[in-house]
Amino acid sequence: METIENLKWRYAVKKFNTNSVSTADLNQILEATNLSASSAGLQPYRVFIVENATLRKELAEGSFNTQISESSHLLVFAAFDKITKGRIDSFIAYLAKGRNVPEEALADYKTALVSGLLSRSDEENFNWSARQAYIAMGTALIAAAELKIDSTPMEGFDSGKFDSLLGLKEKGLRSVVTMALGYRDAVNDPYVALNKVRLPLDEFATFIN
């Protein structure tokens, strides 16, 4: 199975070489990411692809993740800090157009979304949106691996600083997870030779018959 082979091939790269990922490849990874499963189809997150070297140096400052600046591209996944009635309205309008139906045909769906999402706190909806963004991040990893493009998923960054440097707050977004893309430095990255260690399948997964 290709997905298994791609996942076995990938690892969290510590040291990238200086080769750049092409725009065509980047666009394929982003297209796959945009097709990720998303609860209710709402896609409550966005992706930022940081190429600017100065900005990436600033983002990397004080972090032990040198991959932030020393990779081909940095992807930042950012989730909406709240879900508003306006966002649901726009989503339904866009969905109706995409499905070629009048908005009224989606009235029940809209009511369910409004009552389900707007009854929760902003923090609950942000956490939900962040989880959706993680699905997308996982898709991006798999898509990159299919193209034999390496990646490093990274948490533990200073999200306040990222939000401020990338202008996310003004867009109602908060950075939740990042990913460096590029090509492994197979000579100088000691992690390239390590076994990928995963749980025995029968400890990871339990059948209830």
Place this chain on the structure above:
Amino acid sequence: METIENLKWRYAVKKFNTNSVSTADLNQILEATNLSASSAGLQPYRVFIVENATLRKELAEGSFNTQISESSHLLVFAAFDKITKGRIDSFIAYLAKGRNVPEEALADYKTALVSGLLSRSDEENFNWSARQAYIAMGTALIAAAELKIDSTPMEGFDSGKFDSLLGLKEKGLRSVVTMALGYRDAVNDPYVALNKVRLPLDEFATFIN
């Protein structure tokens, strides 16, 4: 690109036919899921595959998601409700064995994990674990689609009831997301014919040059 084609092919099935997913296929999906990217390699979640029809009927009771019982298999992704020192100890011991190094070689890594994870509240670590589980759920969807096996990711279930019926609490786990697996009923599922609507790529993803 295969991942793009697989993601375009899939949709959240509303009505499954009565065909069963084979054990061989299930095992491939689970193997891929077990290979999902996971922060620090810790895999702080587990997957339960519910086959038992009576149990699935109970789980589906009162839910609008008939797929819980009316699909071939139900996958339940459950995250650890806390991260303990003992869990980190076992993980490091297992990792050392898998990498064929003495545990002492991983001492710095262990210290980083302990200080990073145990300084957070149980609720923070649960939310983090849940996000990791969502990466795995996304992997399972893609793996299933590669095998032309249909799926429905589902939130909005009664997690307390699921935890109790599946005996998760005793295992220190909390259900966070579920997925039905099976084969679409292409004749009777009206959703099969709907366009998949996703954001325009330039609204979803922003390049910062």
